[in-house]
Amino acid sequence: MNIQLKTQGAPSASRPLAGKVSLVTGSTSGIGLGIARALAEAGSAVVLNGFGVVSEIARTKDRISADYGVRVSYSPADMTKAETIAEMIAATLTGHGRLDVLVNNAGIQYVAPLDQFPIEKWDAILSINLSSAFLHTTRLALPAMRKNKFGRIINIASAHGLVASPFKAAYVAAKHGIVGLTKVAALETAEEGITCNAICPGYVYTPLVEAQIGGQAKAHGISREQVIRDALLAQQPNKRFATVEELGALTVFLASDAAVSITGTALPVDGGWTAH
Ligand code: NAD
Numbered sequence: 602m603n604i605q606l607k608t609q610g611a612p613s614a615s616r617p618l619a620g621k622v623s624l625v626t627g628s629t630s631g632i633g634l635g636i637a638r639a640l641a642e643a644g645s646a647v648v649l650n651g652f653g654v655v656s657e658i659a660r661t662k663d664r665i666s667a668d669y670g671v672r673v674s675y676s677p678a679d680m681t682k683a684e685t686i687a688e689m690i691a692a693t694l695t696g697h698g699r700l701d702v703l704v705n706n707a708g709i710q711y712v713a714p715l716d717q718f719p720i721e722k723w724d725a726i727l728s729i730n731l732s733s734a735f736l737h738t739t740r741l742a743l744p745a746m747r748k749n750k751f752g753r754i755i756n757i758a759s760a761h762g763l764v765a766s767p768f769k770a771a772y773v774a775a776k777h778g779i780v781g782l783t784k785v786a787a788l789e790t791a792e793e794g795i796t797c798n799a800i801c802p803g804y805v806y807t808p809l810v811e812a813q814i815g816g817q818a819k820a821h822g823i824s825r826e827q828v829i830r831d832a833l834l835a836q837q838p839n840k841r842f843a844t845v846e847e848l849g850a851l852t853v854f855l856a857s858d859a860a861v862s863i864t865g866t867a868l869p870v871d872g873g874w875t876a877h
Contacts, residue, residue: 616644617857622697624689624742626680626734627707629653629661631807632757635845636704636852641669643853645702648693649675672697680707680734681725690741699749702856703742705735705779706757710809712768712816723771730775735782739797743790752795753856756783757848760803760871766836776801780867787865796864798855803871804833806842839872 612619623640627633629651641647658675666673674696678689693700708730711722739754746752762776786797804810817828834840854860869875
């Protein structure tokens with residue numbers, strides 16, 4: 602499902618990732634979409650993935666390609682299904698010829714007390730936020746990266762990969778798991794030109810967070826503003842949401858040659874939350 606192929610040129614200061622190919626899971630919305638845009642702006646071809654309305658996804662794809670002059674394709678792979686993930690990686694390698702930057706971003710959330718946590722929600726969160734997406738994509742991307750002696754694996758974890766909050770058992774378990782997987786991948790690839798790092802955002806205003814705001818306002822009979830101030834940003838000392846553009850800029854840096862010595866880290870982007 603590729604669209605126009607434009608000359609990407611050689612890497613330069615303004616387009617450090619020219620000639621590279623990036624795959625961002627869960628990039629039809631929120632943080633993943635912001636990261637995909639940032640990678641494209643830095644000159645990388647991009648493979649989008651995620652759910653949504655087909656016509657809107659096609660528009661997003663055309664828009665990114667037109668704005669940044671890079672080739673953009675889309676995979677509808679469901680991150681709970683190993684075989685569709687394998688097809689996505691194979692289509693990337695066939696269609697684009699390489700895979701340099703893998704951003705494991707797709708994720709969902711569900712909030713409930715531990716003893717009432719629905720088993721199917723636990724399974725879905727572990728599957729999308731940890732097992733299927735991260736293990737399968739990373740496992741399948743590594744051979745191509747090893748062949749090129751270059752790779753950047755960037756896992757979008759969370760502040761909840763470093764600390765816990767009540768009622769988020771599955772999410773916190775999955776995100777701590779990603780931080781562990783990041784370290785293992787970094788150690789196993791350290792001499793091969795490949796790095797693996799986790800980005801650990803605090804709250805970023807996206808549809809995923811909007812759903813929590815609406816849900817908590819309804820559950821507790823309080824206003825959206827109260828939820829934002831007293832529940833969400835109460836954790837975040839700088840009292841502001843991080844932006845998808847900030848996460849995009851960090852991802853581009855981690856994908857660049859300048860970040861070659863940074864591997865195995867879990868980088869908080871949380872306004873000081875985990876400094877407590
Ligand atoms: P979002 O809901 O805006 O986007 C999630 C993306 O994942 C969408 O593109 C969706 O289609 C895709 N997705 C969901 N299930 C999928 C599946 N089974 N297969 C393929 N794609 C699937 O969420 P977001 O806030 O942008 O979150 C993105 C990532 O960032 C998640 O891993 C989340 O845990 C993490 N994160 C978010 C925040 C925040 O405050 N928003 C903070 C820390 C970490």
